[in-house]
Amino acid sequence: MGKIHAPPLAEQLCFDLYAASRAVTAAYRPALTELGITYPQYLVLIVLWEHESLTVRELGEQLRLDHGTLTPLLKRMESSGLVERRRDNADERFVVVSLAGKGESLRQHAERIQCDMKDQLGLDPQEFEDLQTTLRLLTSRVSP
Template identity: 45%
Template sequence: MTPTPSTAPPASEPTPEWLHLDRQICFSLHAASRAFNGVYRVVLKDLGLTYPQYLVMLVLWEQGELPVKKLGEHLRLDSGTLSPLLKRLEAAGLVRRERSARDERVVEVRLTEEGDAMRVRALEVPRRIAAATGCTAEEIHELRARLDSLTERLDAAAKAG
């Protein structure tokens, strides 16, 4: 199948069409991300979590207690973004932040009993999200692998300048 003009790959020489919105992969990813956020907003309502808070909980359910810095690395978030999230999760009784006994400069984050118990209720979230995509498990796996590879290449390009 021949690509349509709006989806054809760019020519070797830049043309004004390169600046069309429908040619921008970043916009397609942005639009998909916003659509995911809309579905997550509905699905996470029963848990009382926002999508970023859910991501924090996912890391803590998987990794256990972590320093704030390490949690931020997992989520690709800086402390200025992460701290308010943790403050709200702590106010909700789901996590606890405490200074490390080994190094006072380090703040550790861990789940409370309530936060740990929420994991069982959260098991339904991935199934509902997968159903909303309309993709098979294999398609989701392939898409994730391609996006992870893209992220690695973009990180390398950003580091290279």
């Protein structure tokens, strides 16, 4: 029986996605380090800048993160003054996350970071939109 050969790395879509994700995340690092936050913290802040406050469950759905990953991240963010967590007044089973002073003050940097990243990617507006559409389609097709 012949040996089965796996396709080489150069033919693996999973590697291209992984490499692109790492490269883009690394491109954000200098700006985020300057602000004293990590990339996952930045993603939480982006969602809260848009929605002001959400339950941990809602935040997890927005970010596609499970409770076990999100809770330690939020605890660290709360310790550093980026967010506040409190029990929902209407239903104490839920924890509501909202911006704290430091998290709110970083909002002013969001547009600059977004513009800098678009420039770094070197995509024209249509290429940027096409890439987002493709990535969202791919995500929706492989998500449970």
